[in-house]
Amino acid sequence: MDSLKHWMLGPQGSAYANDVDVLYMFLVWLSVFFFALIVFLTVYFAWKYRRRKEGVLTPNISHNLALELLWSIIPLIIVMGIFFWGFNDYVRASVPPNDAIEIHVTGKKWLWAFEYPDGTRTIGNLHVPVNRPVKLILTSEDVLHDFYIPSMRQKTDVIPGRFVDLTFTPTVAGRHQVFCAEYCGKSHSDMMANLFVDSPEVYEKWLIEGDPELQTMPPVEVGKMVYENKGCNSCHSIDGSKNTGPSFKGLYGRVEKFTDGxxxxxDDNYIVESINNPQAKIVTGYEPVMPTFQGLLRIPEMRGIIAYIKELK
Amino acid sequence: MADIITTPHISGHADHHDVDYLHDGKGLKSWLTTVDHKRIGVMYLWSILFMFFLGGVFAMMIRLELLTPKETIMSAETYNKVFTLHGAIMVFLFIIPSVPAALANFVMPLMLGAKDVAFPKLNLFSWYIYMAGAFIAVAAMVTGGVDTGWTFYTPYSTTTDGSVALMTFAAFVLGFSSILTGVNFIATIHKLRAPGMGWFDMPLFCWGIYATALIQVLATPVLAITLLLLLMERSFGIGIFDPKLGGDPVLFQHFFWFYSHPAVYIMILPGMAIVSEIIPTFSQKTIFGYRAIAFSSVAIALVSFIVWGHHMFTSGQSQLASAIFSFITFFVAVPSAIKTFNWIVTMYKGSVAFNAPMLYALSFLLLFGIGGLTGIFLGAVSVDIHLHDTYFVVAHFHYVMMGSTVIAFLGGLHYWWPKMFGRMYSEPAARVACALVFIGFNATFLPQFVLGSRGMPRRYYNYLPEFQALHQASTVGSWILGLGFLIMAGYLFASLRKKMDAPANPWHSRTLEWQTSSPPITHNFHEIPAVGGGPYDYYRPVGNGRNA
Incomplete structure (x- = not known):
């Protein structure tokens, strides 16, 4: 039974996820029961009363009030029960406890940016400590997005010009998937993020030092990681093909023409400028759509992306 | 109708009135200027079937693209346009007009014993408006396309490139066609029932169409207003929905679903209406619970206006609003359950034949069962938060829109085909096609429930490798489905090349449309029928010996 639940719903990341799954599986079995009833009655009546002779008259059974009340009232009672069950879980999950960690989330085409209480900022990776309630405060810079963590069974639309919250208490350490679930254009399906649920010690250490790999990795590999995790890859290819932005392949040392002539x-400084202030110079043939990454890259990350672009000849 | 009490000749008829409607006038012009509801119904039928084909091609492209993650046959931009066009065409140009404007236009006046609809010229005008809307939509497709999704959510729709304004205008125009058809049918049902036919002597199909027409007339203007506001914001920068201009994007969703949720019932009620005809005919049995089915149609129509917020549990609307909408939504389950059990029990002690229309009606019972039951998952707020905007929702509404409405439409098409064109199609081929459509449909959409509950969001061009197996199962299912439709097109077209061979009443039905020739004469009946008795009096001999 548990393996069926796991196959249907995927991994659970919180106690609340299990609450949702219990109701879900109840509904599955309820549906199986009623569907089996419909199939049985349909097939049984259709076959038992199949036409054996043409032109027969059939009894005039026009209605039966008791039966009809029965199959109105039983479904009504069942669905009212389901309403209260679902509503109760929903209300419980929407009220954040007072000790929740508040993390600000910004969605923009097509990446997720996070800002922690101590000012740390990241893109694409959200770190939270295990077993502590988290309250995300979300907004969008452009169109509607939707922050969806399947393993927490939680999602909310992210709306420009408004702040909405999403609360969850992760109980399972490790990596969890985050999707954008509200259609937002070309790279909607690549607008993903990683939710890392860490032990409290690892979380505290991470807030200070950033990703531990940054300390020991060669800059080119740091750059590759930044390229993949911070959303560069949704617009810039590394194989020379044209995308929303210019390809990184052979970019370093190339002469770029801009729309202002x-x-x-x-060189290094042009790359830094393009990351921090992307609207300063627009390469001809491209739209000015890149958001700024000012303050979002640590110095080793900035060095890394420059080294990575240099490598892509 | 069991008892057509034939009145003596009211008046003599000119000879050409005895010609069937297909041969009463030749050439394109006689069709384009006709006010005959049957010809207009047929023109609608070919128009919507073409749109169904177009929307179907887009559907096959979507499934083929999703065979592998990342690019399979098209780019992300193209994919986004393809799924938008699939949705917009299927909803606005196929499903909404399918049963009312095509089938009901043809058969409802016949069922009522009327010569035509109440406003024949308005009926033709509706078709021209539909065609205008269709041409504008096609123009939008070829002049850049649209990538907003059929829902046109703001502010994406007011800021993206492409022919959004044109497509929105097309939906706006099509709305008028829908409203005028609704007005026409309401008037027809009120005023043109044959002498002696009370409200509860009407075939249930007419009740379903009546409930549908009420929603069309009351809800569609809201869509028109919403789309007009969207156009004004997009074209003139008037801030209504875009927060950058001081608007509210969630307001658009309220407006949109205030129409589009009732529109779901504009789509499903006619499907239910068809099933309410097919089952008694092929069971040769009085329908069980006539009044319960009639009133539950009207109940569904009324409740449909106050449940729109269940599309918006994750939209940022207040929790109280979500709770209220969830509560009301569950009431839809009751009339749906009543109908389902009443249809099934109608077969009890009947004489059930398994011709193609009945196979579609039986398929409807099973598929609507799944569509309805999975709706309960989505009505429960906590579960919906997880499932919203995933493939679970995609699967659910395809079970309702396609598994129920389109399957019922196909049932109706096969049921009334002999009446419309005077020809029988190949029954064995029709059974094979029905089986393929049933199997292919389930193979396509059952895996999508699991995709969704595992967290696969909808409108995704690219997906994680763990979802690939289920996506591939779904794509293979779509090929089986496509094959079923190809066979169907084959034998239906083949039947049109034959000589007319359909008897007036091949299914031994008691409703009025079968009491005239196949195809019917231009004025439907030689004498205006007078009615005594119900539409499903299969318990007594035909006409008590009075008529055939």
């Missing part, structure tokens, strides 16, 4: 040979 000027041009420049790509």
């Amino acid at each position: 000027t041009s420049i040979t790509v």
